[in-house]
Amino acid sequence: MDGTKIAVTLTLAKTNDAEFLYIVGAHLQRMLALKAHLISVATTGVGETSLLVCGSSTEQVQRAALLASAKFLGHIKPLSAFNTSGTIWIASVRDVGWTPYDEAALWDVINKSAQDLVDPVQPPPGSRSIAQILAEARTRLQRLTPQQAYEELHDPNISMPVLLVDIRPAAQREAHGGIRGSLVIERNVLEWRFDPRCIEGRLEIATRYDLRVIIICQEGYTSSLAAASLQGIGLLNATDVEGGFVAWKAAGLPVEMPKQTWM
Incomplete structure (x- = not known):
């Protein structure tokens, strides 16, 4: 998406979701250190699980965090601030992965967040008056x-x-x-x-x-x-x-x- 590699994956809940996902995020960033990327990983299950967004751009990760919070309104609670570089964000998320909407919603978040910003007063490509x-x-x-x-x-x-x-x-x-x-x-x-x-x-x-x-x-x-x-x-x-x-x-x-x- 506009030169940024993007990915979304759902995985089963772990004993300690947040720590597990932080390790995953750090590993992904090392692997993709020289490539623009934005990735979301969510653990799934009934009740509280976790959601990770990591990327090479602080701005894209912040946008993804805001959009995810809006998509899953009332279901997300940030677990910690962004890491020192601002490129890893982890939140607690409730009941994710039980409907087709969840994965589609995460893809929509990542797609929109990875897009290059355009002049806000200019109509976006593909839009019609x-x-x-x-x-x-x-x-x-x-x-x-x-x-x-x-x-x-x-x-x-x-x-x-x-x-x-x-x-x-x-x-x-x-x-x-x-x-x-x-x-x-x-x-x-x-x-x-x-x-x-x-x-x-x-x-x-x-x-x-x-x-x-x-x-x-x-x-x-x-x-x-x-x-x-x-x-x-x-x-x-x-x-x-x-x-x-x-x-x-x-x-x-x-x-x-x-x-x-x-x-």
């Missing part, structure tokens, strides 16, 4: 105008079920109004409600992949991301409304306005 993410999502959709959406909802010749789904938060619906007959499902649970595989969380109607789910939000941005996400779980007929509720209302289509409160 929200504008790019939105544009990519919309390439997968045949978006509808409010009038087209309204007509689909009232077309008796469409064989598949057609649903208009309002994903706006309650505050927006209360402030701006709603659409009679729309299905209100807030964004944070949308995929769980429509995934036919999600037996416990799905809607009763969400047992088929040909549903025509038309998503509407306030202005037509979040809805595009949501519709693309539904396509990702297999609902290939999902799409959204251009301009959202604002455009729907401007087109003179039926809305339910919020009740006015008079002081």
